[in-house]
Amino acid sequence: DLIVDKGAWVRVHYSMYVEGNDEPMDSTRIKDRPFDFVLTEGAVIPALSLAIETMKKNEVSRFLASYHYCYGEMGVPPRIPKKARVLIEVEVVRYIDENEVVEYDDMAPEDRRDLPTSAILKLVSILREKGNEEFKKNKVIPAYNSFLKGTKIIEGHSTKDEVDENQLNLEKIKLLLNLGQ
Numbered sequence: 001d002l003i004v005d006k007g008a009w010v011r012v013h014y015s016m017y018v019e020g021n022d023e024p025m026d027s028t029r030i031k032d033r034p035f036d037f038v039l040t041e042g043a044v045i046p047a048l049s050l051a052i053e054t055m056k057k058n059e060v061s062r063f064l065a066s067y068h069y070c071y072g073e074m075g076v077p078p079r080i081p082k083k084a085r086v087l088i089e090v091e092v093v094r095y096i097d098e099n100e101v102v103e104y105d106d107m108a109p110e111d112r113r114d115l116p117t118s119a120i121l122k123l124v125s126i127l128r129e130k131g132n133e134e135f136k137k138n139k140v141i142p143a144y145n146s147f148l149k150g151t152k153i154i155e156g157h158s159t160k161d162e163v164d165e166n167q168l169n170l171e172k173i174k175l176l177l178n179l180g181q
Contacts (some may be wrong), residue, residue, distance in 0.1 A: 004039060004052050004095050007102075009130070011036045011093040012052065019064065019085040034093050036133075045070050047088060055092045062089045096130050104153070112156065117164035120157045124150040124171050131178060147178045 004010055011034045015027040028035050037043045039052060047065035055061055067073065067083045075082045104112065104123055131146030154172045159165055 002097070003054060003056055004092060005097050005099050006039050006053065007097075007099045008039050009036065009096045009098060009133070010039050010052060011095065012048075012090055013093055014048065014088060014090040016089075017087040018080055019087060025079055025086075039095075047086065048090060051088065051090055052092060055090075057092055057094055060089065060091045062087070064088075094129075096126050096133070098126070098130065100126060101130075101149075113158075115157070117157065117159050117161070117168065120153060121167055121171060124153055124175070127153070128171070128175055128178065131175075135178070135181065144179065147175045151175045151179070 013028045013034050015024040015029055017024050024030065039049065041049070043049065044052075047063075047069035050069065051061050051063060065086050065088055067075070067085060070086045071080045071084060073083055075084050080086075100123055104115075107115075127146045127150035131143040131150070134140075134143035134146060151172060154168050154175070157168065159168065
């Protein structure tokens, strides 16, 4: 498994406790709803962002963060006192590294043709996951575009290896079935 990159779409579960408190001040687990965001500067408090940038899928981290990396000198009264240290427990449930899609888009056509089938399969898998997540949020047009893009990438890749060809066809079928939803 790879470490989450900046710019990736991330789904996490977390619980945050003001140091010394038994009850969390915020918890996706209590809400029974994970938190989704794009890992960019300012998307979440710095302590959470810095931790996630070092984590892998399904990894859990528990750490005590200085107020400098959480809610600052002022805190957020009355729930978070001034200069409060925060105990954070975070789990990376999943992530989609859209940076790879951007890198592919920026490649020259001859460089795309030279990519191994394994790279194409990974890229298409990212697009399919992204499309599935968008579809779950009723974002039908972005989901359709992700599935369609994955299909076009497969159609633009050629291989003489029968096993690779079968894997590509299987991924294409999955994408086409998603397009037909």
